[in-house]
Amino acid sequence: MKQHMGDMGRKIRVAVVGASGYTGVELLRLLINHPVVEITALTSESYADSSIEEVFPSLFGILKLTCKKFDPREVAKYADVIFLALPHKTAMTAAVELLPLGGKVIDLSADFRLRDPAVYRQWYGVDHAAPELLNEAVYALPELYRQQLTAARLAAAPGCYPTATLLGLLPLLKREVIDPNSVVIDAISGASGAGRKPDLPLHFAELQDNCKAYNIARHRHTPEIEQELSRAIGREVLVTFTPHLVGAVRGILATITATLVTSKNTEEIRTLYQEWYHNEPFVRILPDGRLPETKQVRGSNFCDIGLAVDARTRRVIVVVAIDNLVKGASGQAIQAMNVMMGLDERAGLRLPPLYP
Structure with missing residues (x-):
């Protein structure tokens, strides 16, 4: 379902689950400048109850949110889109808990990239917690699956x-x-x-x-x-x-x-x-x-x-x-979000490279 939320005057509420890792902070760096996004919730098990400014001093004076322990109902309450910046084998459980609560989930781990649960077990050493979702998840490479992303509720960001x-x-x-x-x-x-x-x-x-x-x-x-x-x-x-x-x-x-x-x-x-x-x-x-x-x-x-x-x-x-960390992870995830939400695909990503 396409949603032109930016055109309706209401910002897209975004949560980052696992905000204290490299892909988490890269999501925040890019989302802060997204024209129709409001970052509403952050979670971190390691830095629960810490300000994100303390976790990442680079965000001092820019983003004033406190990291909380992951509670799916609390996260879903405040977010239209939820990015999972969690380790492999952990993200799938979080997705299972979040999807019935509404909103769209974009997973940056490998948990929904492979379509065959036997292949997942072979390479990751555990049984998949939600094999029924593997065929539903859209592989979030917009250049290949743009059309499928427009109707997705679960997207799997590709590896770098x-x-x-x-x-x-x-x-x-x-x-x-x-x-x-x-x-x-x-x-x-x-x-x-x-x-x-x-x-x-x-x-x-x-x-x-x-x-x-x-x-x-x-x-x-x-x-x-x-x-x-x-x-x-x-x-x-x-x-x-x-x-x-x-x-x-x-x-x-x-x-x-x-x-x-x-x-x-x-x-x-x-x-x-x-x-x-x-x-x-x-x-x-x-x-x-x-x-x-x-x-x-x-x-x-x-x-x-x-x-x-x-x-x-x-x-x-x-x-x-x-x-x-950008096209190979967080930037690509935001590009996929833009497609899923019916936005300009370049929104929040019109940044020239850093040089030198």
């Missing part, structure tokens, strides 16, 4: 690696330009993608001046990537996905290669992407001679894509850059 990968590959797969069985993804992430909880590998002395591969052949975003690529073309797609952690705070840089099945040069591939994404407000196809860099999208909801064809090996190389 899948966002970069899907936007980078969809035009090639949908136009049958590449061999679906030849896809190799090498992607680099900043440390904020691991969340705010202290962990030895994320300590400054461990991470700074370092770059390392991790979770090879077993990263939890793999089934998410394969699910959505397979759905896009109606046949099974398997990929080789290797993630890396680099000594930076923000950013995803994905380098994707695949074998061409048609004779295409770089300019023809670029034209394909420009036509595919010409109406997308946040996807930027870079001109010849330019490749994406994480610093050029930092703090923004943009996805930058650069392209090249290696004629010698008949492989196409797609390079994608996003900010993992």
Whole structure:
């Protein structure tokens, strides 16, 4: 159901459940400047009864709300849209409690991204608490599921690696330009993608001046990537996905290669992407001679894509850059909210990247 609430003079009341993490504070940073949003409720188990200004001094004098322990009835009472910025395996229970109380739920965890409960158990090690909701939840990549989002009450925000990968590959797969069985993804992430909880590998002395591969052949975003690529073309797609952690705070840089099945040069591939994404407000196809860099999208909801064809090996190389906390998480969730609520998709997200 489309709701043009901003046009009706009443602001959309928004709650953030799990406001004390990185995706939580990024939601707040962006929502504060949203023209038709009022932030009405915040929850945090770790910082219950603390002012959000104390939790995040960056918000001092900007947002004066106190974090409360999660009570679904209290949250639903004050919100039209509820963002779940909770850990995997926790968000699904909160969603089950919130949905019968009305309002729309946008989950930033992985709990509703996978459609098969057996696949969820395989990769996350627990039974899903609400398998009946998996087919209802809309995968909240607006560039792929915009129409479905307009009627959704439950949306599952994609992961950061899948966002970069899907936007980078969809035009090639949908136009049958590449061999679906030849896809190799090498992607680099900043440390904020691991969340705010202290962990030895994320300590400054461990991470700074370092770059390392991790979770090879077993990263939890793999089934998410394969699910959505397979759905896009109606046949099974398997990929080789290797993630890396680099000594930076923000950013995803994905380098994707695949074998061409048609004779295409770089300019023809670029034209394909420009036509595919010409109406997308946040996807930027870079001109010849330019490749994406994480610093050029930092703090923004943009996805930058650069392209090249290696004629010698008949492989196409797609390079994608996003900010993992914005287009890879909180910004994309707000973009989905805008679609769900019948608003301008760019509302609250018209921010240029932070540079340098």
